[in-house]
Amino acid sequence: MAVITYREAVGRALREALQDERVFMMGEDIGRYGGAYAVTRGLLDEFGPERIRETPIAESGFTGAGAGAAMAGMRPIVELMTINFSLLAMDQIINHAAKVRYMSGGQLSCPLIVRTVTGGGASVGATHSQSLEGWFAAVPGIRVAVPSTPHDVLGLFRAAMLQEDPVMFVEHTLLYSTRGEVEDEPYVIPFGRADIKRSGTDITIAAYSRMAVVAMRAAEQLESRGISAEVVDLRTLSPLDSETVVESVRKTGHAVVVEETWYTGGFGATVVGLIQERAFDYLNAPVGRVAGEEVPTPYSRYLEQASIPDEARVIQAVEAALGR
Amino acid sequence: MASGDKLDGAQLIDFYRRMLLIRVFEERSAEQYMLGRIRGFLHLYNGEEAIAVGAISSLQPTDYVVTHYRDHGHALAKGMDPNAAMAELFGKATGCSKGKGGSMHLFDLEKRFMGGHAIVGGQLPLSTGFALASKLRGDGDIALCFLGDGAINEGEFHESLNLASLWKLPVLFFVENNLYGMGATVEQMLAFHDEIYKFANGYKIPSVRIDGMDVLKVREATQEAIAHVRGGNGPFLIEAMAYRFRGHSMADPAEYRARSEEERWRMRDPITTFGASLVDGGTATQEELDEIRTEVEEIIDAAVQFAEDSPFPEPEALYDDVYGGM
Ligand SMILES: Cc1ncc(C[n+]2csc(CCOP(=O)(O)OP(=O)(O)O)c2C)c(N)n1
Ligand SMILES: [Mg+2]
Numbered sequence: 271m272a273v274i275t276y277r278e279a280v281g282r283a284l285r286e287a288l289q290d291e292r293v294f295m296m297g298e299d300i301g302r303y304g305g306a307y308a309v310t311r312g313l314l315d316e317f318g319p320e321r322i323r324e325t326p327i328a329e330s331g332f333t334g335a336g337a338g339a340a341m342a343g344m345r346p347i348v349e350l351m352t353i354n355f356s357l358l359a360m361d362q363i364i365n366h367a368a369k370v371r372y373m374s375g376g377q378l379s380c381p382l383i384v385r386t387v388t389g390g391g392a393s394v395g396a397t398h399s400q401s402l403e404g405w406f407a408a409v410p411g412i413r414v415a416v417p418s419t420p421h422d423v424l425g426l427f428r429a430a431m432l433q434e435d436p437v438m439f440v441e442h443t444l445l446y447s448t449r450g451e452v453e454d455e456p457y458v459i460p461f462g463r464a465d466i467k468r469s470g471t472d473i474t475i476a477a478y479s480r481m482a483v484v485a486m487r488a489a490e491q492l493e494s495r496g497i498s499a500e501v502v503d504l505r506t507l508s509p510l511d512s513e514t515v516v517e518s519v520r521k522t523g524h525a526v527v528v529e530e531t532w533y534t535g536g537f538g539a540t541v542v543g544l545i546q547e548r549a550f551d552y553l554n555a556p557v558g559r560v561a562g563e564e565v566p567t568p569y570s571r572y573l574e575q576a577s578i579p580d581e582a583r584v585i586q587a588v589e590a591a592l593g594r
Numbered sequence: 595m596a597s598g599d600k601l602d603g604a605q606l607i608d609f610y611r612r613m614l615l616i617r618v619f620e621e622r623s624a625e626q627y628m629l630g631r632i633r634g635f636l637h638l639y640n641g642e643e644a645i646a647v648g649a650i651s652s653l654q655p656t657d658y659v660v661t662h663y664r665d666h667g668h669a670l671a672k673g674m675d676p677n678a679a680m681a682e683l684f685g686k687a688t689g690c691s692k693g694k695g696g697s698m699h700l701f702d703l704e705k706r707f708m709g710g711h712a713i714v715g716g717q718l719p720l721s722t723g724f725a726l727a728s729k730l731r732g733d734g735d736i737a738l739c740f741l742g743d744g745a746i747n748e749g750e751f752h753e754s755l756n757l758a759s760l761w762k763l764p765v766l767f768f769v770e771n772n773l774y775g776m777g778a779t780v781e782q783m784l785a786f787h788d789e790i791y792k793f794a795n796g797y798k799i800p801s802v803r804i805d806g807m808d809v810l811k812v813r814e815a816t817q818e819a820i821a822h823v824r825g826g827n828g829p830f831l832i833e834a835m836a837y838r839f840r841g842h843s844m845a846d847p848a849e850y851r852a853r854s855e856e857e858r859w860r861m862r863d864p865i866t867t868f869g870a871s872l873v874d875g876g877t878a879t880q881e882e883l884d885e886i887r888t889e890v891e892e893i894i895d896a897a898v899q900f901a902e903d904s905p906f907p908e909p910e911a912l913y914d915d916v917y918g919g920m
Binding site for chain 2: 294320321323325326328330331332333334335336337338339340341342343344346361362365366370371372373374375376377378379381410411413433434435
């Protein structure tokens with residue numbers, strides 16, 4: 271057991287992955303600069319410029335090059351500096367990487383990992399603070415991992431390396447410096463297994479990425495108010511572990527779904543839909559939803575804070591669902 | 595024949611046969627479309643056969659080919675079984691893509707035919723990826739990427755040329771300049787329309803413009819380009835001037851262009867002119883060429899029959915191949 275940061279966990283996962291000769295990395299400033307979030311620092315010296323490939327600022331071009339190399343038998347890991355810039359690579363991810371297996375009748379596959387960074391809270395304004403991972407999760411043919419802890423980063427990245435399909439590996443900007451325990455043995459966390467980060471009996475709080483951390487803090491405070499909340503961290507949006515969510519809600523009879531992005535079209539709506547379809551008879555109250563305010567993320571500190579869900583809003587939603 | 599490439603009579607006749615195979619495939623496809631057996635978009639390659647045959651015949655079997663949605667000619671030239679191609683157009687389970695792709699999305703991994711891609715420009719980044727994979731592994735394989743003049747307007751063209759040049763990737767970009775992208779002329783859409791091949795020079799990629807209606811000229815230029823690319827000198831770009839004899843797709847009556855323009859280009863039909871040169875040069879007799887036509891028609895008619903007789907995919911196939919195994 272060791273305690274490492276989320277950033278270190280990604281770095282460790284990448285070093286492990288690079289032991290495979292088919293693996294190489296591409297992205298903007300991932301070499302000498304060390305990555306915009308300092309995740310890839312040191313990799314250039316260790317693995318050399320053939321395998322740690324710094325690209326021009328051309329997201330569609332290099333993401334597509336990654337997709338092509340994956341189709342030709344390599345195992346590329348592409349870093350998109352933030353998920354906001356994935357919009358310039360959308361064509362390659364959605365029209366090409368996600369489609370080629372199906373459209374070729376199973377002949378081609380595209381085991382491309384796209385690592386990127388989601389979320390707000392860093393005072394970088396509306397173009398740099400979005401949480402778009404749910405959009406990818408809506409597309410068949412792609413997998414989406416959204417780890418919330420260093421432990422999950424390592425286990426999920428190892429699982430990502432075993433996928434035969436494109437994976438969006440979505441890290442959170444505010445989690446990089448968080449710390450957590452990781453086991454020394456090389457464990458794998460298979461995709462599609464949500465994690466009950468905290469068990470409880472009164473209500474289920476389903477969340478992912480940084481909102482799972484927020485949900486945990488809310489649950490601690492709720493405990494002191496006599497409410498026992500179960501926190502289900504989805505860990506992957508695709509595949510979604512519907513079983514664990516449904517089982518938890520059947521047990522607690524109440525649910526709140528939390529996410530950082532906008533209410534309209536948010537991934538949380540899919541989770542709520544699932545709960546009402548499969549656990550309706552167990553529900554004692556409507557399912558609550560906590561989501562980001564429906565505005566472009568503002569720059570100014572207090573406005574930005576007001577736009578992103580926090581513990582207080584989760585607690586409020588939980589109490590409303592429980593009729594307190 | 596100007597190049598060092600020594601072609602014997604049998605090879606020349608084989609080029610004729612390959613071009614004709616594509617032409618007859620397209621003719622039959624059009625008929626089957628009118629009968630309602632082929633649906634959706636159907637983009638025919640009539641008039642551009644010299645490009646697919648001249649270029650692809652210069653490759654090694656393990657070289658990659660990737661192209662746009664006007665892909666039947668490239669697929670057949672790379673060796674795709676006409677039965678599998680026609681069955682795909684029919685949406686049948688025996689199609690090369692099991693009926694999941696259709697006319698615009700033919701694939702044959704075994705032949706390293708890496709697809710028809712229907713998003714204009716989308717195949718360019720992929721082609722650099724094939725070339726990168728080959729380079730990293732030291733395979734010696736190159737990627738041949740076909741694109742239309744219209745694709746030059748897309749950012750993916752420019753991003754891919756830059757990357758390929760920076761990283762000296764073994765990729766040959768092949769622009770099929772047929773003067774139109776749907777109904778728009780290159781003059782209307784490209785500021786630098788009169789010398790498209792020079793776009794490459796902005797990325798320090800050498801390039802040439804050639805006549806795309808002459809299979810031997812295409813082959814000669816492609817071989818020179820391949821020597822450059824395979825020699826580790828980075829990418830190359832060829833612009834071949836050509837003309838599509840039919841509308842953009844079967845849905846297009848091509849009312850935006852003059853019939854006289856079409857007639858002028860049809861005079862230069864790559865198959866009839868090449869056939870005539872074979873007869874004039876004493877390489878083949880007209881009877882031999884007629885026999886080849888009969889053979890080719892038999893192959894394609896059999897492909898139509900195969901497609902017609904094949905089953906549609908079972909409903910259970912709907913969820914096959916969305917994801918691979920763990
Ligand atoms: C990104 C994108 N935009 C638009 C289209 C619609 N479209 C299909 S073909 C085409 C024209 C392409 O012309 P060109 O590249 O010259 O190829 P050609 O059809 O002449 O072979 C257009 C606009 C598309 N398929 N993809
Ligand atoms: Mg064109």
